[in-house]
Amino acid sequence: MTVRRQPLSQTQTRVLDLLSAAGRPLSAYDLLGKLRGEGVNAPPTVYRALEKLVREGLVHRLESLNAFVACSTPHHHDMATFAICDHCGLVTELTDRPLQQQLAAISSRSGFHATRMMVELHGHCAACSAKAHGQGAPDQAH
Amino acid sequence: MTVRRQPLSQTQTRVLDLLSAAGRPLSAYDLLGKLRGEGVNAPPTVYRALEKLVREGLVHRLESLNAFVACSTPHHHDMATFAICDHCGLVTELTDRPLQQQLAAISSRSGFHATRMMVELHGHCAACSAKAHGQGAPDQAH
DNA sequence: AAACGGATGTTATACAATAACACTCGTCTG
DNA sequence: CAGACGAGTGTTATTGTATAACATCCGTTT
Structure with a gap:
């Protein structure tokens, strides 16, 4: 039962793809770095996309790292x-x-x-x- | 069994007192605000005091709020x-x-x-x- | 055509945390 | 006593994280 809530915008899809591909937490600024040259030049765009993805349950925010990961089992x-x-x-x-x-x-x-x-x-x-x-590592x- | 580990410095004591008195989480900059005029003028001093207090188990950091609270039952x-x-x-x-x-x-x-x-x-x-x-609150x- | 919701762009700023370096002070130690 | 050391602090500057405020665009609705 895959839950598809709202259609995602271009940027939102791109951010989700980047997070999935990374397979590890990325900060908003890591993402911004990867999106420069694709028309995304400022933090707000990234944060807005992340906000939406978190709302949709597709991405989690790791509070102790100030970073984001794609949810392994999208599921609100x-x-x-x-x-x-x-x-x-x-x-x-x-x-x-x-x-x-x-x-x-x-x-x-x-x-x-x-x-x-x-x-x-x-x-x-x-x-x-x-x-x-x-x-002592x-x-x-x- | 109260555990008293290390003696606290002036600043450390002051920070702990402020947190205890507040009874709610304070950010490092909230603390800095209260400490200006007492000779503390820059973030590092506050962060160093907090670091020590957290190490000693007297203060907790709330990751989701970027804030600190006095530990209710000091206990490492x-x-x-x-x-x-x-x-x-x-x-x-x-x-x-x-x-x-x-x-x-x-x-x-x-x-x-x-x-x-x-x-x-x-x-x-x-x-x-x-x-x-x-x-809707x-x-x-x- | 006008109104709207959702997303975006842009500029500027606020808030959180640390780097790097110099200095003081008390204690230990030879 | 001189020197070394550790802990704490002051100072300046910088990096990193996040949001405010405002303008624009576009597709849908009415």
Whole structure:
């Protein structure tokens, strides 16, 4: 059940393609850099496209990185969980229903009504954990 | 078991006091504004104090707001969970061991080793949910 | 033709964070 | 005591992130 909500404009499609192709988070200015020479010359255009894509659930914003990634399973969800490798930059989107429910339950214990839940885990991915077993790794790729 | 790690400098103490007194998140520049006239005139000083306080576990950074709050239960934890009311700005720090464990479990299923887990819930606090029952509230206080 | 919604362009600016360098001060140490 | 060191700070400048405000364009509706 692929959800196709609104038609995307040229720029919006282009931004989504760039994010998908990158396979890793890109900042708005990374995107702007790639779009210069294609008629896009200023931040607002990029931010507007990103805003739309996030609204449509096609792109996620990683708050702790000030960057954006294409959603791995486009699906309008108010919750996103990411595992971010601080060593190689790999970002994995996790999906876990029970977690979402538990979070909603925990917050609503205090009467809170959550509309947007963001979970971002920082650490080391499997590959990087294996390589640097206990070593002081430099961290932070790209 | 109050943990007192390192003595704090004048500026660090001042920043922590300001955050505690505010009882809500403040940006680095909010703090700078309050510290002008006390000999603090530039961002680096504030950021350095905040960095130290975060390291000591006395202050948390809210990634989704680019702001800082005094930790409600100073305690060196790699995990913080916050419920952020988008209407009145109230921020509540939640503590839930099982959640932390579940998160660690979920991520490690894919071989990920988490060193820092951030959970930020956006929505409406109990008071604001009660007031605006279904109404289109303006959102975003301050 | 006029009105509108959605997207874009453009200029300027605000807000967030850090780099690089010099300086002070207290403590340790030979 | 002299020198070295670490932690904190001051200062200037710069980079990076995001938005305000206003004008334009275009397709659709009425």
